[in-house]
Amino acid sequence: xxxxxxxxxxxxxxxxxxxxxxxxxxxxxxxxxxxVCISQVGxxxxxxxxxxxxxxxxxxxxxIAGYALLEIPGGWMGDRWGxxxxxxxxxxxxxxxxxxxxxxxxxxWESGYEINLFESTxxxxxxxxxxxxxxxxxxxxxxAGAYPNLNRITSTWFPFRDRAFAQGAVWMCARLxxxxxxxxxxxxxDLFSWxxxxxxxxxxxxxxxxxxxxxxxxxxxxxxxxxxxxxxxxRAGSIGTHxxxxxxxxWRQLVTSGNAWxxxxxxxxxxxxxxxxxxWQPEYLEDSFGISYKDSQxxxxxxxxxxAVGSLGGGKISDALIRLTGxxxxxRSLVGLVGFTVAGCCVFAxxxxxxxxxxxxxxxxxxxxxxxxxxxxxxxxxxxxxxxAGTVSGFMNCVGLLGGILxxxxxxxxxxxxxxxxxxxxxxxxxWFAAALCWLYIDASKSVVEKD
Numbered sequence: 354x355x356x357x358x359x360x361x362x363x364x365x366x367x368x369x370x371x372x373x374x375x376x377x378x379x380x381x382x383x384x385x386x387x388x389v390c391i392s393q394v395g396x397x398x399x400x401x402x403x404x405x406x407x408x409x410x411x412x413x414x415x416x417i418a419g420y421a422l423l424e425i426p427g428g429w430m431g432d433r434w435g436x437x438x439x440x441x442x443x444x445x446x447x448x449x450x451x452x453x454x455x456x457x458x459x460x461x462w463e464s465g466y467e468i469n470l471f472e473s474t475x476x477x478x479x480x481x482x483x484x485x486x487x488x489x490x491x492x493x494x495x496x497a498g499a500y501p502n503l504n505r506i507t508s509t510w511f512p513f514r515d516r517a518f519a520q521g522a523v524w525m526c527a528r529l530x531x532x533x534x535x536x537x538x539x540x541x542x543d544l545f546s547w548x549x550x551x552x553x554x555x556x557x558x559x560x561x562x563x564x565x566x567x568x569x570x571x572x573x574x575x576x577x578x579x580x581x582x583x584x585x586x587x588r589a590g591s592i593g594t595h596x597x598x599x600x601x602x603x604w605r606q607l608v609t610s611g612n613a614w615x616x617x618x619x620x621x622x623x624x625x626x627x628x629x630x631x632x633w634q635p636e637y638l639e640d641s642f643g644i645s646y647k648d649s650q651x652x653x654x655x656x657x658x659x660x661a662v663g664s665l666g667g668g669k670i671s672d673a674l675i676r677l678t679g680x681x682x683x684x685r686s687l688v689g690l691v692g693f694t695v696a697g698c699c700v701f702a703x704x705x706x707x708x709x710x711x712x713x714x715x716x717x718x719x720x721x722x723x724x725x726x727x728x729x730x731x732x733x734x735x736x737x738x739x740x741x742a743g744t745v746s747g748f749m750n751c752v753g754l755l756g757g758i759l760x761x762x763x764x765x766x767x768x769x770x771x772x773x774x775x776x777x778x779x780x781x782x783x784x785w786f787a788a789a790l791c792w793l794y795i796d797a798s799k800s801v802v803e804k805d
Contacts, residue, residue: 443496509571610801612795
């Protein structure tokens, strides 16, 4: 019959999962530090490489295009081979291309050939713009899959009741990365140059990748320091609790899931609005209020700081609403519906701001409200994806990033002489309102392998 073992009844759970969360949060901070910093030195890059604002918009979008292209494969690879190997590859890759961003010099190579289109002649040439577009595209392609795999990590290492909280902590650190990015990049630029600043940031990522691969394991069972009590705590309502999660997920089920598409479409709309912040926010402050890129580093970081508060609060609110209402669907959806609606209202009002501080205050509230919903979006991916959280998260973010690709390029075109930034903010606000409406169709309690 065997001997009686007290097991987890007398064991205190270890806290290895919080070490995992610390790695996830530090990675999230690093991703936004690296991706946001380029906007803060955009004026110096344009000057050194002789680029126009629209060309800089293409550079911003090139990163997002590469990111979107491999987002689904990046999430799938985590589900297939484990997040430990995939995230290590991701961080090494993006660190390399962060460093290469600072290595582009002003040059132009003429091929000697021309293309005739619409009775006009275009020389075939490759120069600084092409090099920067290629590097930023590959940077984005390398970083793709980071957040789907982080979502997979938190859903593997945290019980269901703490899932949105863990996602909130991850996104809080992402926003802190965005908040400190202007100060860090400008500080390093003043000490050295914008090129050296990118080299330093690339080196930090390489060190992180080594530490992560040495310490992290894909499953609590594979980590000797994680005891039985903690493993049982984690499994109490974690991946696989929904009966449908025990089935295999086919690509057909994923692309025909109305739930997955509703999440993707809401991500498309809020991404379209949100990508204004890490791309054209410094330009808006300079254009509307005469605040230079260098002097705007504190102001441009404030919305990200407010977003950090919103991210942590949104996750806790969602978990509390589920316990209070007993409804997994509305415990998630109400946060998204309210958060995106308030964000749209504040962004629309920003177009009529008469001072820099008034504008920043509105943008801060919009960012905070938006980020109440962001951890809920990712937690919902884990809810409906189960052990396929990486793939579902990648699908959601891939569709969402299509909006992010359009935004940086369209914003310069929307700035007409007649309405200036009012038109931009009206379009961005409409996008957030559309994102809010999508939450009426999202059901976090329904797995993607179930029929809608």
